[in-house]
Amino acid sequence: xxxxxxxxxxxxxxxxxxxxxxxxxxxxxxxxxxxxxxxxxxxxxxxxxxxxxxxxxxxxxxxxxxxxxxxxxxxxxxxxxxxxxxxxxxxxxxxxxxxxxxxxxxxxxxxxxxxxxxxxxxxxxxxxxxxxxxxxxxxxxxxxxxxxxxxxxxxxxxxxxxxxxxxxxxxxxxxxxxxxxxxxxxxxxxxxxxxxxxxxxxxxxxxxxxxxxxxxxxxxxxxxxxxxxxxxxxxxxxxxxxxxxxxxxxxxxxxxxxxxxxxxxxxxxxxxxxxxxxxxxxxxxxxxxxxxxxxxxxxxxxxxxxxxxxxxxxxxxxxxxxxxxxxxxxxxxxxxxxxxxxxxxxxxxxxxxxxxxxxxxxxxxxxxxxxxxxxxxxxxxxxxxxxxxxxxxxxxxxxxxxxxxxxxxxxxxxxxxxxxxxxxxxxxxxxxxxxxxxxxxxxxxxxxxxxxxxxxxxxxxxxxxxxxxxxx
Amino acid sequence: xxxxxxxxxxxxxxxxxxxxxxxxxxxxxxxxxxxxxxxxxxxxxxxxxxxxxxxxxxxxxxxxxxxxxxxxxxxxxxxxxxxxxxxxxxxxxxxxxxxxxxxxxxxxxxxxxxxxxxxxxxxxxxxxxxxxxxxxxxxxxxxxxxxxxxxxxxxxxxxxxxxxxxxxxxxxxxxxxxxxxxxxxxxxxxxxxxxxxxxxxxxxxxxxxxxxxxxxxxxxxxxxxxxxxxxxxxxxxxxxxxxxxxxxxxxxxxxxxxxxxxxxxxxxxxxxxxxxxxxxxxxxxxxxxxxxxxxxxxxxxxxxxxxxxxxxxx
Numbered sequence: 001x002x003x004x005x006x007x008x009x010x011x012x013x014x015x016x017x018x019x020x021x022x023x024x025x026x027x028x029x030x031x032x033x034x035x036x037x038x039x040x041x042x043x044x045x046x047x048x049x050x051x052x053x054x055x056x057x058x059x060x061x062x063x064x065x066x067x068x069x070x071x072x073x074x075x076x077x078x079x080x081x082x083x084x085x086x087x088x089x090x091x092x093x094x095x096x097x098x099x100x101x102x103x104x105x106x107x108x109x110x111x112x113x114x115x116x117x118x119x120x121x122x123x124x125x126x127x128x129x130x131x132x133x134x135x136x137x138x139x140x141x142x143x144x145x146x147x148x149x150x151x152x153x154x155x156x157x158x159x160x161x162x163x164x165x166x167x168x169x170x171x172x173x174x175x176x177x178x179x180x181x182x183x184x185x186x187x188x189x190x191x192x193x194x195x196x197x198x199x200x201x202x203x204x205x206x207x208x209x210x211x212x213x214x215x216x217x218x219x220x221x222x223x224x225x226x227x228x229x230x231x232x233x234x235x236x237x238x239x240x241x242x243x244x245x246x247x248x249x250x251x252x253x254x255x256x257x258x259x260x261x262x263x264x265x266x267x268x269x270x271x272x273x274x275x276x277x278x279x280x281x282x283x284x285x286x287x288x289x290x291x292x293x294x295x296x297x298x299x300x301x302x303x304x305x306x307x308x309x310x311x312x313x314x315x316x317x318x319x320x321x322x323x324x325x326x327x328x329x330x331x332x333x334x335x336x337x338x339x340x341x342x343x344x345x346x347x348x349x350x351x352x353x354x355x356x357x358x359x360x361x362x363x364x365x366x367x368x369x370x371x372x373x374x375x376x377x378x379x380x381x382x383x384x385x386x387x388x389x390x391x392x393x394x395x396x397x398x399x400x401x402x403x404x405x406x407x408x409x410x411x412x413x414x415x416x417x418x419x420x421x422x423x424x425x426x427x428x429x430x431x432x433x434x435x436x437x438x439x440x441x442x443x444x445x446x447x448x449x450x451x452x453x454x455x456x457x458x459x460x461x462x463x464x465x466x467x468x469x470x471x472x
Numbered sequence: 473x474x475x476x477x478x479x480x481x482x483x484x485x486x487x488x489x490x491x492x493x494x495x496x497x498x499x500x501x502x503x504x505x506x507x508x509x510x511x512x513x514x515x516x517x518x519x520x521x522x523x524x525x526x527x528x529x530x531x532x533x534x535x536x537x538x539x540x541x542x543x544x545x546x547x548x549x550x551x552x553x554x555x556x557x558x559x560x561x562x563x564x565x566x567x568x569x570x571x572x573x574x575x576x577x578x579x580x581x582x583x584x585x586x587x588x589x590x591x592x593x594x595x596x597x598x599x600x601x602x603x604x605x606x607x608x609x610x611x612x613x614x615x616x617x618x619x620x621x622x623x624x625x626x627x628x629x630x631x632x633x634x635x636x637x638x639x640x641x642x643x644x645x646x647x648x649x650x651x652x653x654x655x656x657x658x659x660x661x662x663x664x665x666x667x668x669x670x671x672x673x674x675x676x677x678x679x680x681x682x683x684x685x686x687x688x689x690x691x692x693x694x695x696x697x698x699x700x701x702x703x704x705x706x707x708x709x710x711x712x713x714x715x716x717x718x719x720x721x722x723x724x725x726x727x728x729x730x731x732x733x734x735x736x737x738x739x740x741x742x743x744x745x746x747x748x749x750x751x752x753x754x755x756x757x758x759x760x761x762x763x764x765x766x767x768x769x770x771x772x773x774x775x776x777x778x779x780x781x782x783x784x785x786x
Contacts, residue, residue: 045587046584046587047580047583048580048583225565225568234572238571242572243477243572244572248785249476251786260474260476260783261475262474262475262628262783263729
């Protein structure tokens with residue numbers, strides 16, 4: 001099957017956004033690139049951008065592989081994506097407000113009520129709660145794939161605690177150190193202001209208790225130093241000039257969430273939490289959680305703190321809900337979705353299940369609540385036995401799965417030992433939501449490093465690339 | 473600043489200082505044993521005691537105090553929780569915890585020290601590589617202090633880092649002096665002997681202040697002069713007086729943000745009073761070992777008080 005390549009299209013041309021890059025590339029040899037790649041790796045290691053991989057028994061401190069060939073997009077491509085993602089993110093927020101308030105979308109018969117209300121990701125303690133400024137998803141990561149010239153599809157919405165933005169920033173920082181001459185020649189749009197935008201965005205939605213004097217106190221809540229994304233948590237806190245807190249720093253006192261400082265206890269206005277709903281408040285959710293703050297949900301509901309993203313947003317990125325996104329976008333915005341979905345078979349429906357079982361060899365099957373590339377089947381790559389085993393799981397719990405056709409994801413060249421070679425990529429732009437939606441141009445390009453592989457997740461051995469959006 | 477962050481900063485600095493002191497101890501041990509081939513064991517046993525690893529060593533290696541075994545134990549043996557590699561790892565873990573309170577350059581200097589030593593110390597260090605290795609450690613630690621001086625805001629974070637550094641250094645100097653005086657020379661007849669002299673000189677050399685001593689006291693390597701230099705001389709950057717007066721300065725800065733003095737200030741003031749209350753020969757007459765022992769205990773109590781006052785833990 002011929003894949004669309006970001007650099008060479010379907011084979012014979014150099015696509016417009018890559019033209020200057022290609023001219024440059026012709027003048028450097030692969031050895032030079034390999035040297036730069038080595039240098040980049042030592043920079044990453046030095047900065048401490050490591051990622052914990054939980055394997056058999058040991059935790060391994062690894063680098064996410066970084067590739068030195070950028071993924072480049074034209075201004076026009078980006079303008080289209082930006083518009084499409086903005087529309088989708090606005091619809092997600094409207095949907096979230098609706099399912100926790102009037103539930104008009106059920107009454108209109110667009111999304112089945114039971115699919116939402118019986119969903120593990122639906123959060124009853126959020127019913128009737130009005131989050132500050134009406135924002136549910138302060139940060140959204142939208143996973144997008146491309147299959148041909150301008151043929152983009154949204155693969156997944158990440159509306160809980162999307163990660164990876166630190167790699168977007170550090171990849172750019174590294175590329176600028178490696179290849180300053182390229183940035184001097186090509187007009188690449190900046191991404192470095194993301195942390196400031198994030199801070200501005202979070203500070204613009206303080207809780208009702210905030211009296212408007214001074215600046216709202218923003219803190220980042222991490223599960224701790226052993227979490228695989230700890231680097232990102234500390235990076236973002238550092239870049240925003242916010243405190244990085246964990247459960248042991250926090251408690252609820254006089255209707256506020258306060259952090260223990262050297263001078264006493266200081267209330268937090270906006271908490272950018274990087275722990276899941278389940279662990280957020282042992283009094284409301286998982287009682288065994290040691291990562292959360294007992295009583296924070298009561299403070300939240302009483303207007304004593306802003307939690308970003310709001311609890312209960314997981315319902316919006318559930319893969320079963322995903323399949324309704326075109327209808328959801330139309331329902332709340334009145335317009336057709338600019339960015340299409342990947343056609344999705346909901347295995348909870350009898351016909352879809354039968355179709356999925358019959359065509360397992362050609363489909364990608366995912367758990368509806370899954371993430372990180374865990375627990376999924378890529379039919380084209382699986383053995384007969386793997387497919388049979390998966391079919392058994394599917395039959396046992398069909399509502400737990402959706403199936404999608406195996407998309408012919410675009411490729412982008414990466415530097416391998418044997419020179420440049422195409423590998424499949426996706427793209428995750430990060431949207432910041434306050435009174436408006438802001439998206440830093442580009443995002444994180446993830447790349448499957450194994451030839452032919454379609455799995456780009458870092459937890460499954462994927463790597464990343466810098467993403468360039470050209471100015472014009 | 474978060475109490476947890478103050479804790480992490482203090483300990484990051486302490487562990488870096490500790491790693492440097494272990495390196496200096498190894499250096500002193502190497503020099504002492506090189507100048508006296510006949511009874512290598514005594515020096516290494518004393519050095520292990522000074523680093524607090526004497527018991528652990530005997531538990532795993534008995535009384536086989538050879539240079540190779542002692543150096544490896546002090547540098548990298550997982551059976552020695554106080555080994556240099558463990559200190560560097562602990563410094564880095566604390567650095568990761570307080571990353572948001574450090575500048576990028578300070579953090580990278582700490583991480584560099586870890587990456588460098590973790591790879592070099594993956595296997596035992598050959599004796600011929602030891603001098604370079606020890607110098608490398610001192611350079612890393614100096615680079616970190618330099619980055620702190622050159623890039624950090626003069627705020628709480630800065631004060632906690634230096635508090636950690638000076639408390640640790642005071643503690644280490646006291647222990648080292650104690651070992652020299654109390655363990656290495658149990659026999660009073662040996663005082664003033666050639667051996668005694670050589671040991672003092674190696675110790676000063678490992679601190680990098682042998683020439684400075686000559687400038688102040690000439691070649692009078694008497695116990696009283698040594699005690700004066702290492703305990704009371706405020707010009708000597710590893711002396712107890714210097715370390716405690718600098719610790720006091722940083723504690724003073726903290727009291728400006730925290731509205732006044734605390735129990736920690738009072739404790740430190742008392743320690744400094746005791747230090748300046750009598751001259752070196754009186755200290756020796758009254759018992760140097762008791763004096764140093766008491767000092768180490770008071771520094772440890774002061775650390776606990778600081779941790780409590782600045783809410784290091786919940």
